[in-house]
Amino acid sequence: MSTRLNWIQEELDQLKQAGLYNRIRTLSSSQGAWLTVDGQSVLNLCSNNYLGLANHLALREAAEQAIIHYGVGPAAVRSIAGTMDLHLELERRLARFKGVEAAITFQSGFTANLATIPALVGKEDVIFSDELNHASIIDGCRLSGAPIVRYAHSDASDLEAKIQERQGQYCRGLVVTDGVFSMDGDIAPLDQIYAVSSKYDLMLMVDDAHGEGVLGRGGRGIVDHFNLHGKVDVEVGTLSKAFGVVGGVVAGSPLIVEWLQQRGRPFLFSSAATPADVAACICAVDLLEESTELVDRLWSNTDFFKREMKRLGFDTGQSVTPITPIMLGEAALAQQFSRELFAEGVFAMSIGFPTVPRGKARVRVMISAAHSQSDLEQGVEAFARVGRRLKVID
Ligand SMILES: *Cc1c(COP(=O)(O)O)cnc(C)c1O
Numbered sequence: 001m002s003t004r005l006n007w008i009q010e011e012l013d014q015l016k017q018a019g020l021y022n023r024i025r026t027l028s029s030s031q032g033a034w035l036t037v038d039g040q041s042v043l044n045l046c047s048n049n050y051l052g053l054a055n056h057l058a059l060r061e062a063a064e065q066a067i068i069h070y071g072v073g074p075a076a077v078r079s080i081a082g083t084m085d086l087h088l089e090l091e092r093r094l095a096r097f098k099g100v101e102a103a104i105t106f107q108s109g110f111t112a113n114l115a116t117i118p119a120l121v122g123k124e125d126v127i128f129s130d131e132l133n134h135a136s137i138i139d140g141c142r143l144s145g146a147p148i149v150r151y152a153h154s155d156a157s158d159l160e161a162k163i164q165e166r167q168g169q170y171c172r173g174l175v176v177t178d179g180v181f182s183m184d185g186d187i188a189p190l191d192q193i194y195a196v197s198s199k200y201d202l203m204l205m206v207d208d209a210h211g212e213g214v215l216g217r218g219g220r221g222i223v224d225h226f227n228l229h230g231k232v233d234v235e236v237g238t239l240s241k242a243f244g245v246v247g248g249v250v251a252g253s254p255l256i257v258e259w260l261q262q263r264g265r266p267f268l269f270s271s272a273a274t275p276a277d278v279a280a281c282i283c284a285v286d287l288l289e290e291s292t293e294l295v296d297r298l299w300s301n302t303d304f305f306k307r308e309m310k311r312l313g314f315d316t317g318q319s320v321t322p323i324t325p326i327m328l329g330e331a332a333l334a335q336q337f338s339r340e341l342f343a344e345g346v347f348a349m350s351i352g353f354p355t356v357p358r359g360k361a362r363v364r365v366m367i368s369a370a371h372s373q374s375d376l377e378q379g380v381e382a383f384a385r386v387g388r389r390l391k392v393i394d
Contacts, residue, residue, distance in 0.1 A: 018331065018353075019330075019331040019332040019335050019352065020331055020352050020353060020354075025037050025038055025347070026038060030054070030055040031044070031049045031055050031244075032044065032049070032052065032054070032055050032370055033368065033370040033371050033375050035347060037342075037347055040342075040345070041345070042342065042345050042346060042347040043345060043346045043347065043375055043378055043379055043382075044347050044368075045346060045347060045365045045366060045367075045379055046347055046348055046349045046364070046365075046366050047366055048210070048240070048242070048366060049241075049242075049244055049366075049370060050213055050214055050241060050242040050298055050322060050366075050367075050368055050369065051213055051219070051243075051244065051284075051287075051288075051298060051368070051369045051370075052244070052294065052368055052369045052370030053242070053243060053244025053245070053284050053287070054245075055244075056244060056283075056284075056287070058283050058286075058287065059244060059280040059283045059284060059287075060280070061283075062279040062280050062282065062283035063276035063277070063279055063280040063283075064276075065279065066086065066276050066278065066279030066280075067275065069275070070084060070086065070279075071275065072274060072275070072276065073271075073274060074271050074272035074273065074274055074275070075271075076272065077267070077268060077269060077270060077271055077272065078261075078267055078268075078272045079261070079268050082271055082272035083272065084272075084275060084278070086275055086278045086279060087105065087272060087273070087278055089282060090105055090278050090281050090282050090285075091103045091104060091105055091249075093282055093285045094237075094251060094281075094285060095251060097220065097285050097288065097289060098220055098221060098223070098235065098237075098251045099220065099229055100229075100235070100251045100252055100253075101252075101253060101254045102251070102252065102253065102254040102256075102257035102258075103249055103250065103251040103252075103257065104249070104250050104257045104260050104261065104264070104267070105247055105248065105273065105278075105281075106247065106249070106250070106264070106266055106267060106273075107246075107247065107248065107266060107270055107271070107273055108238065108240060108246060108247060108248045109136065109207070109209045109236065109237065109238030109239075109240060109241075109247075109248040110136040110139075110248065111248055111266035112136075112236045112238070112248030112249060112250055112266075113134075113136040113137050113139070113140040113207060113236055113248075114136065114139060114140045114143060114265070114266055115140075115250075115260055115264030115265060115266045115267055116140065116205065116234060116236060116250055116256075116260060116264065117137070117140035117141055117143065117144045117174070117176065117205070118140065118143045118145075118265065119259060119260055119263040119264050119265075120144075120172070120174055120203060120256075121144050121146040121173075121174045121203075122144060122145055122146055123145040123146060124146075124170065124171040124172075125144075125146045125147075125170050125171050125172040125173060125174065126146055126147050126149060126166055126169070126170035126172075126173050126174070127141050127144065127146045127148050127149065127173075127174045127175075128149050128151055128159055128162055128163060128173065128174070128175045128176070129141055129150055129151070129175075129176050129177075130150070130151060130153055130154065130176070130177040130188065131150045131151065131152060131153050132153045132154075132178070132183075132184075133176065133177065133178050133207070134182060134207060134209070136207075137176055137178065141176070146174070147170075149162050149165075149166060153181075154177075154186065154188055154189055156189060156192035156193050156195065156196050159193060159196050159197075160196045160199075160200075163196065163200050163202070167200075173200065173202040173203065174202060174203045174204075174205060175193060175196070175197040175202050175203070175204050175205070176204075176205045176206075176207070177190070177193060177205075177206055177207070178206070178207050178209070178210075179206045179207060179208035179209070179210065179211040179215070179221070179222035180208070180209075180210035180211045180214070180215065180222070180323065181210075182209070182210050182323060183323075183325065183351060183355060183356050183362075183364065184317050184318045184319060184323070184325060185210075185317070185318065185319030185320065185321040185322070185324060185325060186317075186318040186319060186320060186321075187215070187222065187225070187320055187321065188206065188222070190206060190222055190223070190225075190228060190232070191226045191228065194226075194228055194231055194232065198231070203233045203234070204231075204232050204233050204234070205232075205233060205234035205235075205236065206222055206232055206234070206235055206236070207236040207237075208221045208222045208223070208235055208236065208237050209236070209237060209238040209241060210241060210321065210323060211225065211237075211321075212237040212238060212239075212241065212242055212243065212249075213241065213242025213243055213284075213288065213295065214242055214295070214298065214321065214322060215321070217292075218288055218289070218291075218292040218295055219242060219288050219292075219294075219295040221235065221237065222235075223235055232252070233253060233256060234250055234251075234252045234256055235250070235252055236248065236249070236250055237249045237250075237251065239281045239284070243281055243284040243285075244280070244284060245277050245280045245281050245284065246277055247273050247277055247281055294369045295369070297369040298322055298367065298368065298369040299322075301322075301367050301369065301371050301376060302321070302322040302324070302367045304373070304376055305324060305365070305367050305376050305379070305380065306319070306324055308376075308377075308380045309324065309326065309380065309383065312380070312383070312384050312387065312393055313387075313393040313394060314326050314327075314383065314392070314393060317362070322366060322367040322368070323365075323366060324364070324365040324366075324367060325351075325362040325363070325364050325365075326348075326362055326363045326364070326365060326383070327360065327362050328350075328361055328362055328363060328392060329359060329360070329361060330359065330361055331350070331352030331353060331358075331361040333361065333390065333392075334350035334351070334361035334362055334363055335350045335352070335361075337350060337363050337386055337387075337390060337392070338350035338363050340386045340389065340390070341382055341383070341386055344382040344385060345378075345382065346378070346379055346382040346383075348363050348364065348365050348379075349363065349364060350362070350363050350364075351363075351364050365379070
């Protein structure tokens with residue numbers, strides 16, 4: 001027997017010992033406030049289904065109609081024979097929704113970042129990146145070959161200091177930040193970051209994956225939240241979270257969109273999104289444009305849950321969005337907390353290193369408009385019971 005793969009077993013064993021091994025649960029129901037997980041009905045406090053659209057009747061019907069009309073597969077990359085009128089309609093609709101001139105869609109938010117960053121900068125250039133940016137931004141930055149300068153999290157003065165240190169040493173510069181940080185639920189100070197990036201005439205890109213459908217008027221995102229229309233060059237979003245489907249989007253100037261059609265590698269070398277996905281996304285835009293009801297409910301649910309958790313004495317960290325971390329410290333405690341919640345019928349995942357720093361493990365709760373008041377009350381009560389049992393609260 002060869003031993004050349006033994007290192008993998010050793011690595012896996014180490015992860016298990018450190019309480020960092022990813023145990024993946026299996027769902028046998030659709031997404032919603034309640035899920036069937038490993039055969040058990042549990043309250044869902046972990047998906048990114050912010051508006052409850054993942055199993056919304058109107059989206060399902062739109063997807064069905066698209067399958068009847070266009071079939072199930074795109075059968076090509078966008079630039080060869082994969083761009084259907086449906087793809088273009090979604091892009092027009094997303095641009096209008098976000099109040100920008102143009103948009104281009106991708107297979108996912110992850111691929112949107114992999115497409116965009118290497119198209120904008122290369123090894124002669126420089127990227128200024130928030131130290132807590134999402135993995136897909138980090139990978140996009142690495143793929144570009146540009147030197148990456150990390151600035152302190154959400155710190156516009158550190159960003160400015162880092163820019164000054166590099167002055168005269170690069171051709172083009174790009175500042176990139178998450179809009180909402182997915183592990184802490186805090187919002188980047190995009191107004192301050194814009195003030196700095198425009199002072200030094202750098203390109204500015206924000207990845208609003210957790211702000212799309214959540215922040216701003218009727219869920220129009222972080223640029224709308226800060227009223228920075230026309231000032232942010234690239235707004236990346238995902239259609240896989242609040243929009244309830246799957247896909248990514250870049251919204252902004254028509255020049256950037258045209259450039260990504262020529263140079264965005266996941267656009268050129270990976271197949272288009274399926275007709276069903278695209279039609280469901282168009283339907284999600286329809287719903288968001290028709291009414292703010294779902295976004296309003298998401299925020300009232302969020303306010304209620306946070307208030308109750310704080311009242312019980314839990315630490316919800318820096319969160320100001322529906323992403324609500326319950327800070328616990330050690331990874332082993334967070335894992336035990338999550339397991340005991342599950343036994344109480346509540347599904348909320350623990351998150352540890354390397355997704356968050358060591359010693360900052362947590363159980364992360366994702367609030368949705370799909371939750372009813374009584375769902376949230378049940379969730380809070382389960383947290384209270386487990387929290388007392390594990391001596392996290394009194
Ligand atoms: C979730 C997330 C992504 C990935 O989006 P997908 O559409 O699931 O690929 C990208 N960036 C950030 C900041 C995210 O939170």
